[in-house]
Amino acid sequence: MNQAAPAPKENMGNPIPRVDAGLKVTGQAGYPADLAVANVAYGVLATSNIAKGRISALRLDKARAMPGVLDIVSVGDMDGVDKPKFGNTGASSIGPLHDRTIFHDGQIIALVVAETFEAAEEGAMQISADYTQETPSASFDSAGAEMEPAAGKSPLFKEDVNAGDFEAAYSTAAVKIDQTYSTPTQHHNPIELFSTTAMWQGDKLTIYEPSQNVTGWKIELARQLNIDPVNVRIVSPYIGGAFGSKGPMTARTAIVAVAARRVRRPVRCVVSRMQAFNTQTYRAETRHRIRIGAGKDGRITAFAHEGWEVTSRPDPYVVGGTSATGRMYDYGSVLTRVSLVHADRNTPGYMRSPPETPYVYALENAMDEMAVALGMDPVQFRRINEPQKEPIGGKPFSSRSLINCYDQAAEAFGWSTRDPAVGSMRDGDWLVGMGCATAIYPTAAAPCAARVRLTADGQVRVQCGSHEIGTGVRTVAAQMAAERLGVDIDKVAVEMGDSALPPAPVSGGSISTASVCSAVLKACEAVREKLFVAAAGNDGPLAGSGNAKLDMTNEKVVTETGKSAKLADVFKAMQIGAIEEYAEFAPNGSSPEALKKLYAGQAEFHGGDQDKDSVKYAFGAEFVEVRINSYTREIRVPRMVGAFAAGRIMNTRTARSQLMGGMIWGIGQALHEATEIDQRHARYVNRDLQDYLVPVNADIKAVDVILVPEVDHEVNPAGVKGLGELGNVGTAAAVASAVYHATGRRIRDLPIRIDDLI
Numbered sequence: 001m002n003q004a005a006p007a008p009k010e011n012m013g014n015p016i017p018r019v020d021a022g023l024k025v026t027g028q029a030g031y032p033a034d035l036a037v038a039n040v041a042y043g044v045l046a047t048s049n050i051a052k053g054r055i056s057a058l059r060l061d062k063a064r065a066m067p068g069v070l071d072i073v074s075v076g077d078m079d080g081v082d083k084p085k086f087g088n089t090g091a092s093s094i095g096p097l098h099d100r101t102i103f104h105d106g107q108i109i110a111l112v113v114a115e116t117f118e119a120a121e122e123g124a125m126q127i128s129a130d131y132t133q134e135t136p137s138a139s140f141d142s143a144g145a146e147m148e149p150a151a152g153k154s155p156l157f158k159e160d161v162n163a164g165d166f167e168a169a170y171s172t173a174a175v176k177i178d179q180t181y182s183t184p185t186q187h188h189n190p191i192e193l194f195s196t197t198a199m200w201q202g203d204k205l206t207i208y209e210p211s212q213n214v215t216g217w218k219i220e221l222a223r224q225l226n227i228d229p230v231n232v233r234i235v236s237p238y239i240g241g242a243f244g245s246k247g248p249m250t251a252r253t254a255i256v257a258v259a260a261r262r263v264r265r266p267v268r269c270v271v272s273r274m275q276a277f278n279t280q281t282y283r284a285e286t287r288h289r290i291r292i293g294a295g296k297d298g299r300i301t302a303f304a305h306e307g308w309e310v311t312s313r314p315d316p317y318v319v320g321g322t323s324a325t326g327r328m329y330d331y332g333s334v335l336t337r338v339s340l341v342h343a344d345r346n347t348p349g350y351m352r353s354p355p356e357t358p359y360v361y362a363l364e365n366a367m368d369e370m371a372v373a374l375g376m377d378p379v380q381f382r383r384i385n386e387p388q389k390e391p392i393g394g395k396p397f398s399s400r401s402l403i404n405c406y407d408q409a410a411e412a413f414g415w416s417t418r419d420p421a422v423g424s425m426r427d428g429d430w431l432v433g434m435g436c437a438t439a440i441y442p443t444a445a446a447p448c449a450a451r452v453r454l455t456a457d458g459q460v461r462v463q464c465g466s467h468e469i470g471t472g473v474r475t476v477a478a479q480m481a482a483e484r485l486g487v488d489i490d491k492v493a494v495e496m497g498d499s500a501l502p503p504a505p506v507s508g509g510s511i512s513t514a515s516v517c518s519a520v521l522k523a524c525e526a527v528r529e530k531l532f533v534a535a536a537g538n539d540g541p542l543a544g545s546g547n548a549k550l551d552m553t554n555e556k557v558v559t560e561t562g563k564s565a566k567l568a569d570v571f572k573a574m575q576i577g578a579i580e581e582y583a584e585f586a587p588n589g590s591s592p593e594a595l596k597k598l599y600a601g602q603a604e605f606h607g608g609d610q611d612k613d614s615v616k617y618a619f620g621a622e623f624v625e626v627r628i629n630s631y632t633r634e635i636r637v638p639r640m641v642g643a644f645a646a647g648r649i650m651n652t653r654t655a656r657s658q659l660m661g662g663m664i665w666g667i668g669q670a671l672h673e674a675t676e677i678d679q680r681h682a683r684y685v686n687r688d689l690q691d692y693l694v695p696v697n698a699d700i701k702a703v704d705v706i707l708v709p710e711v712d713h714e715v716n717p718a719g720v721k722g723l724g725e726l727g728n729v730g731t732a733a734a735v736a737s738a739v740y741h742a743t744g745r746r747i748r749d750l751p752i753r754i755d756d757l758i
């Protein structure tokens with residue numbers, strides 16, 4: 001694999017190594033559970049072993065008698081604490097210690113607190129319960145699973161769409177398909193385990209926990225505990241993988257806080273990987289029915305996408321990816337419908353490109369089938385159906401470089417060498433297949449605040465309560481400040497991951513680079529303005545230059561005509577040591593309450609399909625080669641090429657890493673990942689990294705990322721389209737397309753396994 005960072009092209013920033021790279025690779029970047037805490041006690045969860053029913057008796061005596069056990073927080077011990085809420089900030093409305101109802105397997109029934117981790121674990125194992133048990137519904141086809149339309153039921157889903165006359169267009173289409181697709185349950189397995197450490201000092205509570213939303217959690221935790229948010233601080237400086245799993249706060253946070261208050265000591269609870277399958281969120285299984293009709297010329301006239309998603313009994317979690325699939329091509333008519341299926345499961349939640357990964361998988365697999373039905377090259381098929389405007393609302397795209405991405409990726413991949421005949425390409429015992437698919441991700445931004453301080457010696461401090469979840473946002477924030485303030489990046493320090501800092505939105509939806517950089521940019525502009533006024537003022541070192549055309553570079557304020565003044569001299573003229581500016585950024589179209597909501601932990605998203613003037617998306621094209629052993633049917637992916645256009649690329653190294661990581665995850669979705677469910681007990685079976693398969697080094701060979709230049713001034717002041725979630729959209733469909741090309745087998749249900757090809 002080529003490890004070099006791509007050289008910047010037009011509208012791309014330098015491939016500066018991450019500012020925290022050294023700390024990361026030397027293990028000095030402590031995750032929240034690594035942070036030293038004096039006099040800490042350890043908490044271990046005890047969980048239910050049924051999926052549906054009520055606790056009739058909870059036996060804690062044996063655990064209480066264990067040496068070292070300090071306390072047990074269990075059902076009934078949450079007096080004065082409000083139940084969690086389901087929504088963007090809260091993972092589920094299930095308050096496991098608030099009542100005796102069991103909603104899912106592995107539900108928290110107690111937290112044992114002890115002097116040592118081992119004692120707490122032993123105590124948790126000694127807890128037993130009696131239940132009145134009911135038969136649980138595990139998934140879509142289970143008796144008792146309840147289906148309902150998503151529209152109107154969930155705050156997370158807007159609407160079904162009926163644009164044009166789908167039924168008429170479809171019934172008269174010359175070429176059509178009507179197929180169903182499915183994706184399995186997938187579970188978060190970040191390297192860093194989930195954890196909460198809670199510490200009280202008087203009435204002040206500090207939480208160390210990996211979080212993608214420190215401000216939102218501060219507010220939500222204060223609400224649950226009925227305390228003033230001023231007294232709550234969430235600290236999350238480094239995170240070992242998030243991908244949505246650390247976005248919404250789970251019930252555990254308040255439980256650990258209650259435990260720490262009871263034992264009057266800090267309590268640290270690290271959740272085992274096994275327990276995380278049930279106590280954290282996950283990607284729900286989905287089903288899709290797609291109908292596409294087209295003329296013999298390949299022009300689509302009718303598109304319908306119906307989706308079904310599993311959720312928990314009480315919560316209407318939904319992703320509804322029809323918002324993106326319905327706008328992907330020039331369909332003529334569009335019909336979409338999303339339904340929820342409530343089962344006795346823990347509430348699912350965000351996982352990297354939550355709506356797009358499953359829904360675009362189905363769409364792109366269907367597009368490949370249509371191309372086959374039409375006898376048309378799949379790239380050509382996309383080209384023919386490239387829209388001028390999105391087909392639902394008729395709005396323009398702020399920018400759309402999809403065809404450019406296809407052209408560049410196809411060229412680099414060598415698509416022209418592909419023999420379109422199925423099963424025609426072979427290399428010894430290996431059947432060779434080549435396939436492709438489109439990636440799309442909505443471009444959004446949310447209100448964000450940042451503080452920037454510049455001192456006379458050229459040191460810069462950036463503070464923003466965003467989160468370094470591995471994306472490189474600390475690095476790009478530093479780059480933005482270094483560029484605008486004309487200092488070397490080594491002189492910029494960035495503080496993040498603490499609710500005591502200026503508030504930032506959830507680090508989700510690929511909004512962080514755009515939102516954070518826009519806020520940092522605004523603060524830097526204010527710093528520059530102050531310096532420029534002083535530098536060009538009567539007593540300034542550049543008196544008489546006028547401040548309109550000044551700039552900052554090499555720790556100097558410079559004029560257009562080549563005059564310059566050292567920063568230190570400008571500060572001297574101002575008779576101050578530092579300039580500090582606090583800026584609040586709100587995207588275009590923000591409501592009058594947008595900034596107030598930012599401080600309340602409910603940042604408004606703008607962009608995607610929400611804006612009046614245009615729709616905003618980033619695009620990409622992914623090409624995959626598969627090799628399938630003709631005897632064993634072993635499936636290998638020797639190479640992938642993806643080309644992506646996402647507006648301003650702040651840093652080609654971190655951008656490439658994000659996209660490459662996404663494509664690799666896409667291989668996992670295509671070939672490895674699936675949570676196996678015991679349908680009788682609504683129980684996850686493969687709850688560890690031995691049986692829950694993710695790609696390892698041996699599975700991944702050449703991954704080539706092409707960054708396609710794109711300029712978009714409409715999306716946000718930084719001109720940035722988020723790309724953290726773009727790379728793994730479409731990958732699985734490209735693999736399915738390649739598998740079909742190699743074997744003639746159309747696999748519609750993920751993951752694709754050897755057994756499917758025998």
Ligand code: MOS
Nearest residue numbers: 244351352508509
């Ligand atoms: Mo991402 S799944 O929006 O954290």
